Amino acid sequence: MQKRRLGQDGPMIGAVALGTMNFVGAYGPADPEESLRCMAACLEMGVDHFDTSNVYGMGRAEELLSRFLKDHGDRVVLASKCGITRNPDHPFDNSPTHMRQSLDASLKRLGVEHIHLYYLHRHEAARPIEEIMETLLKFRDEGKIGAIGLSEIAPSTLERAAAVGPVAAVQSEYSLWTRQPELGILQGCARHDAALVAFSPIARGVLSDTLPEPKELGDGDIRLRIPRFNGENWPRNLIRLRAFREYAHDNGHSPATLAIAWVLSRGPHVIALPGSRSIAHMQENAHGGTITLTSQQLEEIERILPVGWAHGPRYGEELSKGPEGYC
Template sequence: MQKRQLGPDGPMVGAVALGTMNFVGTYGDTTPEDALRCMSACLEMGVDHFDSSNIYGAGRAEELLSRFLKDHGDRVVLASKCGITRRAEQPFDNSAAHMREALEGSLRRLGVDHIHLYYLHRHEVARPIEEVMETLLAFRAEGKIGAIGLSEVAPATFERAQAVGPVAAVQSEYSLWTRQVELGMLQATGRSGTALVGFSPVGRGIFARELPDPATFGQNDLRQGMPRFSPEHWPHNLKRLQAFRSFAADLGESPATLAIAWLLSRGPQVIALPGSRSIAHMQDNARGAMIDLSPQHLDQIEALLPIGWAHGPRYGAAMSVGPQAYC
């Protein structure tokens, strides 16, 4: 697998990373044993950057990951996050006290004394990003984290943070059906050499080998609250997706492979962050970092799925609180 740098001074990691949210019931159930087998298979594929958060499964994702790190921690570049509380009265808390409590909890659950990359998961709007950066820089000075990341922020917030200290990575949703980052964040990270870690590059499963059926989503499936899967919008999206799937088949590739390869073509700083419980799905994802799409192929993809093609917003009202909008 090709390697990409995790920030200007960061380590080289596989261009495809592994998100661990899927292992704790976000899109359906799995067993710890299946999750651990998937992690092992990913590492052998060259996927060596594992991403988690203190809120995934209320800490269960980090606890599960700790079991894998006991034997393979020396081969994994580890990322986690803080800043979301899940409290209705205060969903985001970027205070130094809360962030320190979250960090100590993550270190304990992960069974480590150092996290290579630590993200602010969501920015608390009322708290200046400069203050938050000072807290993260203090964690780094203490040796508890190696590098600082920001998640779902606007380019202006990123640039203010950069003025205080180095930001190694920005994590944003980025795929063929969610391209807001091309309105500033892609350019900003390209200028600074900051890694742009695109999560949900397979579009919440729409580019998997089997198209999802929204009618079968379980009660706890995160996609239940996403308008693009609603009866109003899904039929329109399905037509475009079927055309893309036919194109992928003509090339002899899975839709996921093609979607990942497209994402990685957007810039040398881009890293794909899919999450999956399936070894087969991760094989498709990893292959996306092993093929190069020609300019003609990229033009054909753009014609099939032009920017702005998706019907419906990516999030409903509840989930839209937190990610920073821009442009």
């Protein structure tokens, strides 16, 4: 497993991390014991950066993770987030009071006194990022967090935030079917010596051997709210996805392995953040952190999945509230 630095002065971690959103049913029913076994296996693969949030399962993901951290916390570089309320009338709250309450609650649920990397999960548009950075810097100075992260922000927000204090990481969706970070965030992170933590590098599971069938997705599966999976767009997307799967197999890899390797090829500051509770899937993902693609392979992948190939936006109206738009 390649090692990459998590921010300016941060620790060296595996280039592939573990996301925990689907530990609590974001992609269908989840078995806690399966998730715990997956976490243990991940450490043995070199996956040592675990990412969660206070709103994943309304705190249940952090509670589950605390069971693992009791015995393995010294081997895990931990990240969590705040800023989303799940209140439809006030979905985002970046006030100092709410952020502090969220942090203290996360620390209690996780059973720790310190979170290595703490993200602003969504930027409340009416509140200046400079004010929010001051709040996060207080948490850092108090020793409750080690470094500051920002999630789903525009490059301009990163510029303003970095002028106040160091930003160790920016988390954005980035994969072969969502390449918006190439319009400024990828470059901005490199400029400010911040890690770009690419979530959904397997593209909601579509860059894998088992292509999902939207009609068979269970209630609560987040993909039901994503236009790329609707009846009009999905059949068109399948054509290129099958071609990518064939190319991966021709090169002796699973599509997931190749997709992870592609994300990591985007720059030495990029960290891939797939979410899985399956040991077998995480083995494929982790393998992507052990290979380097040739220029010829990169060119062929670009031919099969060129920029902008996916039909439909990455989010529908509901999910698009919160991520900052740019370009």
